[in-house]
Each structure stands twice: as structure tokens, then as C-alpha cells.
Amino acid sequence: MDKKKLNAKDFINIGIFTVIYFVMFFITGMMGYIPIFAVIIPLGLGILGGIPFMLFLTKTGKFGAATIMGTLVSVLCFLMGQSWISIPFGIVFGFLADLIFHAGKYKNWKYTVLGYCVFTEWVIGSMLPMWIMRDTFFAAYRNNGGTDEYIDAVMNLTANWMLPVVIVLGVVGAVIGAYLGRAILKKHFVKAGIV
Amino acid sequence: MKPELLLSVDTKQRFSLDPRTKLYMLLIFSIVMIDGKTDGISFWLKPALSLLPFLLLLSGRRRKAAAIYLSVFCVSWITNLFLLDYLGTAAKIIVSLLTQLGMRWFPGAMMGYYLLSTTKVSEFVLAMQRMHIPEAFIIPFSVMFRFFPTISEEAESIGNAMRMRGITGKKFFKNPQAVLEYRIVPFMMSVVTIGNDLSAAALTRGLGNGKKRTSICKIGFHWKDLALMLVVTAVLLVFLFFSGGLK
Numbered sequence: 001m002d003k004k005k006l007n008a009k010d011f012i013n014i015g016i017f018t019v020i021y022f023v024m025f026f027i028t029g030m031m032g033y034i035p036i037f038a039v040i041i042p043l044g045l046g047i048l049g050g051i052p053f054m055l056f057l058t059k060t061g062k063f064g065a066a067t068i069m070g071t072l073v074s075v076l077c078f079l080m081g082q083s084w085i086s087i088p089f090g091i092v093f094g095f096l097a098d099l100i101f102h103a104g105k106y107k108n109w110k111y112t113v114l115g116y117c118v119f120t121e122w123v124i125g126s127m128l129p130m131w132i133m134r135d136t137f138f139a140a141y142r143n144n145g146g147t148d149e150y151i152d153a154v155m156n157l158t159a160n161w162m163l164p165v166v167i168v169l170g171v172v173g174a175v176i177g178a179y180l181g182r183a184i185l186k187k188h189f190v191k192a193g194i195v
Numbered sequence: 196m197k198p199e200l201l202l203s204v205d206t207k208q209r210f211s212l213d214p215r216t217k218l219y220m221l222l223i224f225s226i227v228m229i230d231g232k233t234d235g236i237s238f239w240l241k242p243a244l245s246l247l248p249f250l251l252l253l254s255g256r257r258r259k260a261a262a263i264y265l266s267v268f269c270v271s272w273i274t275n276l277f278l279l280d281y282l283g284t285a286a287k288i289i290v291s292l293l294t295q296l297g298m299r300w301f302p303g304a305m306m307g308y309y310l311l312s313t314t315k316v317s318e319f320v321l322a323m324q325r326m327h328i329p330e331a332f333i334i335p336f337s338v339m340f341r342f343f344p345t346i347s348e349e350a351e352s353i354g355n356a357m358r359m360r361g362i363t364g365k366k367f368f369k370n371p372q373a374v375l376e377y378r379i380v381p382f383m384m385s386v387v388t389i390g391n392d393l394s395a396a397a398l399t400r401g402l403g404n405g406k407k408r409t410s411i412c413k414i415g416f417h418w419k420d421l422a423l424m425l426v427v428t429a430v431l432l433v434f435l436f437f438s439g440g441l442k
Contacts, residue, residue: 015338
């Protein structure tokens with residue numbers, strides 16, 4: 001079998017780890033239904049997803065794996081009734097992460113952390129409708145006779161700084177998650193002979 | 196995650212659709228319903244469109260889900276349109292956030308639920324093959340749905356074992372590291388082992404040989420698929436041209 005290309009065994013591994021990753025996403029997503037906590041979804045996802053993702057990388061370590069995983073996670077989001085906008089985000093960020101991992105030959109730790117940070121940013125896609133929805137929500141609110149000062153106050157609280165905050169939180173969560181994942185990998189999985 | 200996600204056994208259905216039709220409808224739903232306009236033509240269009248998942252769920256014999264869906268949607272729709280003006284400012288924001296969720300997100304979610312709960316895995320795989328989606332996506336995808344029930348079983352038994360040792364979610368803040376580690380690590384260990392078994396079994400059955408696979412499922416477009424697709428396409432066109440389009 002070709003060592004560099006993905007084979008059937010890798011495909012099965014991708015499927016398994018995507019499920020685990022998606023469960024982690026689901027757990028953090030549940031917290032996100034409390035409106036204020038929606039901002040911390042990327043942070044929680046980065047931390048929780050780090051453990052399966054690091055194991056996933058050591059198991060497959062080939063070009064294309066992260067792209068497929070990003071696509072599958074976002075397609076699952078779509079099937080669960082979220083917007084289709086997340087699908088292109090999943091594909092693009094998965095592919096970018098793959099390029100970074102490839103540049104580090106799937107072994108260099110710095111590239112791995114960087115790649116995982118990029119991969120985590122796909123979650124913006126699934127959160128994007130919130131911003132779009134926010135605008136129409138406030139427009140409707142204004143039509144219903146809400147005061148302009150109040151709307152402006154709420155807009156300032158939630159508006160434009162949200163996106164950079166989400167990106168930064170995603171990166172922070174991903175870095176924590178990557179180190180946590182590596183620590184757990186070393187502590188348990190290497191010892192048990194699974195890697 | 197309920198085990199009834201993507202059935203692997205055959206159920207009697209009076210009204211079976213092609214998986215591709217269901218996917219197409221889901222796509223339309225995620226475009227039309229996520230938009231928040233309720234004035235003009237949307238006032239008639241959206242309730243009409245949201246009746247569709249209700250009827251489909253009924254036809255798929257998911258009466259309970261259908262009833263819940265209908266009541267949630269009606270309550271959110273009516274509250275959002277007629278009752279919001281009578282509330283105070285703070286209550287208005289909270290209530291309207293909830294109703295927006297029920298109005299915009301819930302129909303799409305129910306459509307997804309209908310798709311997943313009335314389609315068999317092999318039907319879905321065959322539909323993806325017909326859409327010329329590469330094997331690199333089909334195999335992980337079918338593995339994923341094979342794994343959702345397994346994962347909930349594993350998580351449950353590990354949760355039971357950890358409860359005996361007093362490591363439960365309630366004590367999360369006492370010792371978060373232990374809760375995370377003692378749950379996730381054994382969970383992933385067992386899942387990886389199951390995955391290895393599964394890939395060995397699948398390879399024995401010739402999964403990786405690159406030949407075109409055959410299937411005993413029969414899927415195809417019938418008049419009802421055509422009718423539904425025409426209906427939702429018409430809705431999309433009306434939505435795009437008569438309500439100012441996407442904003």
C-alpha cells in the first residue's frame with residue numbers, strides 16, 4: 001500500500017475521530033445556547049477537541065485528513081439544521097490546516113499547534129448566522145418601537161469586537177487544547193501502545 | 196444522540212423519498228428560514244413552508260416529534276408577531292431571542308431530523324455515490340453514522356464506572372482535570388480499539404479495493420420527489436425575488 005496516500009484504514013479512522021470531535025463540539029455547543037456563553041464556544045471547542053485531534057494526527061498523519069475532517073464536521077452541522085455557510089468554512093480551514101501540517105511534515109510540534117489553531121477557526125462558519133441574525137433582529141426590534149439608545153448600547157456590546165474575540169479565543173483554546181492533548185497522549189496513549 | 200439516528204433496519208414507510216430530495220429540501224430550508232423577515236410575502240410563505248416538515252414527519256410516523264415541532268413553531272410565530280409589543284424591554288429581548296430560535300432554527304433542525312431518522316445508512320451511501328461524491332468522503336461518513344450509537348453506549352458505561360468511583364459531572368469544579376481525564380481517556384481508548392476492529396472487518400470485506408460497489412437499496416426519483424422539489428424551488432424563487440432577497 002502507498003504510504004503517502006490515504007487508504008481505507010485512514011478513512012475509517014477519520015470517520016471515528018470526526019465523531020469524537022463532533023461530540024466535543026456538541027458539548028460546547030450546548031453551553032452556547034445560553035446567549036452570553038456563545039462567545040466561549042471556540043475556547044471550549046479548542047480545549048476539548050485538542051485531545052482527539054492530537055491522537056487523530058498521530059494516527060493518520062497524511063495530507064488530506066484534516067480537510068476531510070473539516071468538511072465532515074461542517075456537513076454534520078448542516079444536517080443537524082444549521083446554516084450551509086459552515087460548509088465552505090469547514091473545507092477552507094481544514095485545507096489550510098492540512099497545508100500547515102504538511103509544511104511541518106506532520107511531526108514538527110510548532111506547525112502542529114499552528115495548524116490546529118487554524119483548524120479550530122472553522123467554528124466561525126457555524127457562528128456566522130448569529131451576526132447576520134443579530135442585524136435583522138435589531139432591525140425588527142427598532143420597527144417594533146425600541147429606543148435607539150438602547151439598541152446602540154446592545155449593539156456596541158455585541159457587535160464588531162465579537163469576531164476578533166472569537167478568533168482570538170479560538171486560537172487560545174486551540175493552543176491550550178494542543179498542549180493538553182499532547183500531555184494526555186504522552187501520559188496514556190503512548191504507554192498503552194495505541195499510538 | 197439517539198440510536199434512531201440513521202436507521203440501519205428497515206421500517207415500513209408509506210411515503211419514502213429519495214435522500215437527494217431530502218438533502219435539497221434541507222438546503223432550501225437553511226436558506227429561506229434562517230432569514231428573519233416576517234412582513235410582506237414572508238408572512239404567508241414561511242408558515243406554509245414550515246408545514247412541510249410537519250407533514251413529512253407525520254408521513255414518517257414520527258407523530259410525537261411532529262406535534263412538538265408544530266406547537267413550538269406556532270407558539271414562537273404567534274409570540275413573535277403579535278405578543279412582543281406587550282412585553283417590557285428586558286423580557287422582550289429574552290423572549291424574542293427564544294422565539295427567533297424556534298422560528299428560524301427549529302424548522303431546519305426538524306428537517307435534518309427527518310432526513311436522519313427516515314433514511315437508511317445504505318440508502319444514504321448509495322445516494323452519495325450517485326452524486327459522484329468521492330470515496331474519501333463516503334467511507335468516513337458511513338463510519339460516522341455507524342459510530343454514533345456505539346459512542347453513546349461506551350460513554351454511558353464509562354459514566355457508570357466513574358460514578359462508582361465518585362467522579363461525576365457534579366463534582367466537575369472540585370477536580371476538573373480528573374473528570375476530563377478519567378472520562379475522555381478510557382472513552383477514546385475503547386473507541387480506537389473498536390475502530391481498529393471495524394477497519395479490519397471492513398478491509399476483509401473488500402472496502403479498500405477501489406472497485407465500484409453495488410447496493411441492494413433502490414433509490415430513484417419519482418413523481419413525489421419531483422413535486423416536492425418543484426414546490427421548494429418555487430418557494431426559494433418567490434423568496435429571492437419578492438421579498439428583497441438575502442440581506
